[in-house]
Amino acid sequence: xxxxxxxxxxxxxxxxxVCADGQTPAVAPDQAYRFIDTGNMSTVAEKVIEAGxxxxxxxxxxxxxxxxxxxxxxxxxxxxxxxxxVVHTRRYATFVTELNEAGSQSFRLVPxxxxxxxxxxxxxxxxxxxxxxNGARFTYSTVKGDDDGAKALTEASKRxxxxxxxxxxxxxxxxxxxASDIFVAAxxxxxxxxxxxxxxxxxxxIQQAAxxxxxxxxxxxxxxxxxxxxxSTTAPLDYRVIAMRRVITAERELxxxxxxxxxxxxVPECTPQEGLFVLHRAPGxxxxxxxxxxxxxxxxxxxxxxxxxAEGYRVAxxxxxxxxxxxxxTR
Numbered sequence: 001x002x003x004x005x006x007x008x009x010x011x012x013x014x015x016x017x018v019c020a021d022g023q024t025p026a027v028a029p030d031q032a033y034r035f036i037d038t039g040n041m042s043t044v045a046e047k048v049i050e051a052g053x054x055x056x057x058x059x060x061x062x063x064x065x066x067x068x069x070x071x072x073x074x075x076x077x078x079x080x081x082x083x084x085x086v087v088h089t090r091r092y093a094t095f096v097t098e099l100n101e102a103g104s105q106s107f108r109l110v111p112x113x114x115x116x117x118x119x120x121x122x123x124x125x126x127x128x129x130x131x132x133x134n135g136a137r138f139t140y141s142t143v144k145g146d147d148d149g150a151k152a153l154t155e156a157s158k159r160x161x162x163x164x165x166x167x168x169x170x171x172x173x174x175x176x177x178x179a180s181d182i183f184v185a186a187x188x189x190x191x192x193x194x195x196x197x198x199x200x201x202x203x204x205x206i207q208q209a210a211x212x213x214x215x216x217x218x219x220x221x222x223x224x225x226x227x228x229x230x231x232s233t234t235a236p237l238d239y240r241v242i243a244m245r246r247v248i249t250a251e252r253e254l255x256x257x258x259x260x261x262x263x264x265x266x267v268p269e270c271t272p273q274e275g276l277f278v279l280h281r282a283p284g285x286x287x288x289x290x291x292x293x294x295x296x297x298x299x300x301x302x303x304x305x306x307x308x309x310a311e312g313y314r315v316a317x318x319x320x321x322x323x324x325x326x327x328x329x330t331r
Contacts, residue, residue, distance in 0.1 A: 035301035036071035037321050041126060044071050045086035048128060052084040058128050060318045061113040064270035069320035072113070072128070073296075073305070083131040084110075088124065092170065095125045096142050099172075102129045103138030109164050109174060116167035116221075116269060125167060137177040144170050146193040146223065153191040153225070166220030168269070169195075190214075190230060195223035199276065203241035206278065210236045216278055219268040224278060237280045238262070244275040247322055251293040254279075254324070258289030264326065267317050275319050288329040291316075296323050 034056050036047045048058065056074035085107050087098045099109070107129035114127040141161075143152040149171040153163060156173055165172045192214050194205045199222075206216065206224055214226035215237060240262050244250035254264075254277065262279035270276070281287070292313065296304065305315070313325035 031302040032076050033302045033305040034074045034076075035296050035298050035305075036074070037069055037296065037298050039070055041070055041086075041088045041124065044126075045088060048072060048074070048086055049084050052082045052130070055079070055081050057082065058084070058110045058113050058130070059315055061110075061115055061126065061128060062318045062320055063115060063267060064275055064319050070126075071321075073301075073315055073318055073323070075305075083107075085129045085131070086126065087129065088126045090124055092125065092142075092167075095127075096140060096172075099127060099129070099140040103140055103174075106132045106135055106137060108132050108136070108138050109140075111164075114165040114167070114172070116170075127165075139175045139177055140164075141173045141175070142170050143173070146195055149225075150191045150193050153227075154188065157189045163218055163225065166218055166223065166225060168221045169223070170220075171225075188230065190228045192226045192228070193223055194226060197222060199241065199243050199271075199274065202276075202278075203239060206239045206241065210239050210280075212236075216266050216280065219266040219278065221269040222271065224266060224268065235283050237282055240279045242277045242279065244277065244319070245273065247293050247295070250275075250277075250324075251291060254291035254293065258291050258326075258329075261285045261287050261289070263287070263289050264316050264324070270319070277317070277324075290327050290329050292325040294323060294325075296321050 034051050036044055036051070038044055051074045055076050057077045057079060059073045059075055061072045062070055085102050087095060087102060089095045089098060110128045110130050116125045143149050146169060152171060152173065156163065161173045161175045163171060164174045192209050194202065194209055196202050196205055202222065202224070206226070209226050212228070213232055213236060214228045216224050216239070217227045218225040240257055242250065242253045242257060257279050261281040263281065264277050265280045266278045268276045268278065292308070294304070308325050312327040314327065315323055316326040317324040
């Protein structure tokens with residue numbers, strides 16, 4: 001890391017300490033960022049809808065929500081008010097039905113805003129959708145199982161149907177109704193679902209698939225969806241898997257990987273024991289990445305996020321109330 005980058009990192013950590021000590025003034029009603037943190041999903045839904053009405057856009061929904069921490073990060077982006085709908089159910093069939101009901105009313109899934117989790121009262125599923133002003137309609141379909149999922153991905157690539165999430169072993173696809181006339185096929189692609197019960201095996205199997213030209217594009221619970229374009233001559237990417245059991249350890253390992261040119265590409269669903277990051281890098285790359293991991297609090301999150309943005313960081317991942325920041329480093 002350069003001296004300038006090191007100094008910036010020190011300033012960033014000082015800013016975090018100030019926020020954590022509660023020495024910052026109370027945030028104004030028109031704050032740039034809003035962090036929602038509550039274990040009650042009904043309250044999360046109400047606050048997301050309220051924030052949308054006030055001009056905030058959803059950036060991320062928390063991975064690994066729990067009884068005490070479940071929520072989202074939103075940012076006021078100047079685009080004005082928007083209408084959100086939050087779907088939250090335990091039964092999978094009901095979840096898909098409600099997605100389609102919302103899609104028929106021009107609501108579309110917000111990227112990085114669908115999650116499956118267990119909060120101690122059984123499996124839960126949550127998704128945030130935003131109403132589209134152009135009146136488009138959306139259809140959501142699901143395929144269960146890795147083999148069927150891989151087949152469905154191949155067919156989807158021919159028809160312009162998009163994989164939007166993997167919840168456990170359920171693959172969720174989105175199709176814009178009436179869009180087939182304007183869709184231009186990008187050519188058939190090949191897919192491989194890498195899945196394993198052990199974190200230690202996941203990296204090895206991803207690397208094996210990458211050596212054959214596959215690239216990670218999506219992830220679920222202990223599984224990574226990888227895609228390959230036939231005839232591609234691009235050099236295989238390198239992959240690394242990092243498990244997060246403690247914040248301080250995760251930051252140290254992400255920093256080390258970023259210094260070697262690795263960048264977060266997908267974040268699988270959490271297991272009860274740990275969170276996971278899948279990172280990749282192009283061979284011979286000169287890019288380097290800086291990572292910071294810290295805990296957010298509703299009352300100080302706006303100030304912390306503004307400071308991070310000013311230092312060139314972006315929010316990469318939100319685990320419960322733990323946020324991962326990422327920024328490129330210049331050499």
